[in-house]
Amino acid sequence: QVQLVQSGAEVKKPGASVKVSCKASGYTFSNYYIHWVRQAPGQGLEWMGMINPTGGSTTYAQKFQGRVTMTRDTSTSTVYMESSSLKSEDTAVYYCARDHFGMGSYYYWGQGTLVTVSS
Amino acid sequence: SYVLTQPPSASVAPGQTARITCGGNNIGSKSVHWYQQKPGQAPVLVVYADSDRPSGIPERFSGSNSGNTATLTISRVEAGDEADYSCQVWDNSVDHPVFGGGTKLTVL
Numbered sequence: 046q047v048q049l050v051q052s053g054a055e056v057k058k059p060g061a062s063v064k065v066s067c068k069a070s071g072y073t074f075s076n077y078y079i080h081w082v083r084q085a086p087g088q089g090l091e092w093m094g095m096i097n098p099t100g101g102s103t104t105y106a107q108k109f110q111g112r113v114t115m116t117r118d119t120s121t122s123t124v125y126m127e128s129s130s131l132k133s134e135d136t137a138v139y140y141c142a143r144d145h146f147g148m149g150s151y152y153y154w155g156q157g158t159l160v161t162v163s164s
Numbered sequence: 165s166y167v168l169t170q171p172p173s174a175s176v177a178p179g180q181t182a183r184i185t186c187g188g189n190n191i192g193s194k195s196v197h198w199y200q201q202k203p204g205q206a207p208v209l210v211v212y213a214d215s216d217r218p219s220g221i222p223e224r225f226s227g228s229n230s231g232n233t234a235t236l237t238i239s240r241v242e243a244g245d246e247a248d249y250s251c252q253v254w255d256n257s258v259d260h261p262v263f264g265g266g267t268k269l270t271v272l
Contacts, residue, residue, distance in 0.1 A: 080261075090199075090207065090250055090263040106260060140206055148213045149254035149261060150197035154206040 047071040049155035067141030074122040166255040168264035186251030196234040
């Protein structure tokens with residue numbers, strides 16, 4: 046069965062960086078883009094960007110360009126999302142997600158990683 | 165970029181029908197997806213491509229999309245349906261997805 050398993054919660058100080066992982070299993074890793082979506086406390090879902098596991102090309106939401114980097118390791122079927130220059134407003138649950146039906150929806154989700162930015 | 169508008173909250177009595185709207189400019193020309201999210205959990209896709217249901221989603225969940233409004237309808241509402249519901253489309257002008265702000269459904 047398809048699984049996306051994320052790394053554990055992180056606490057960071059303002060200005061620091063964080064790297065969250067998302068390990069995929071149960072399917073051919075190269076066949077599906079992995080997307081990152083975050084959700085600040087009490088807020089809605091916000092798309093951050095996506096990575097093509099084949100070749101590693103990325104697309105970022107304009108808001109995150111220059112501050113977020115997505116990479117992948119094909120040998121372990123793992124995708125990473127690194128966010129730098131963290132601010133308190135970056136406190137959120139970060140999810141990786143994948144399509145299934147080919148319609149631009151997200152059927153498979155990781156369990157989420159809480160990143161807390163606090164001095 | 166494309167904006168999706170949802171009412172922040174809705175309420176319904178058990179056994180009744182809940183209708184949650186998602187407004188957007190000519191949204192009827194786009195494919196709309198709906199997610200259910202309970203506290204502390206990842207979102208769950210309940211309707212995709214306007215009106216299709218993934219396996220395991222009860223038939224009580226249905227969707228429609230026309231003009232400037234898409235609607236998620238939950239029939240015979242149960243206490244377990246209390247959750248946040250968000251709509252989502254793919255914005256072809258910027259080639260990335262857009263989410264609505266979410267609607268908190270309360271079962272009275």
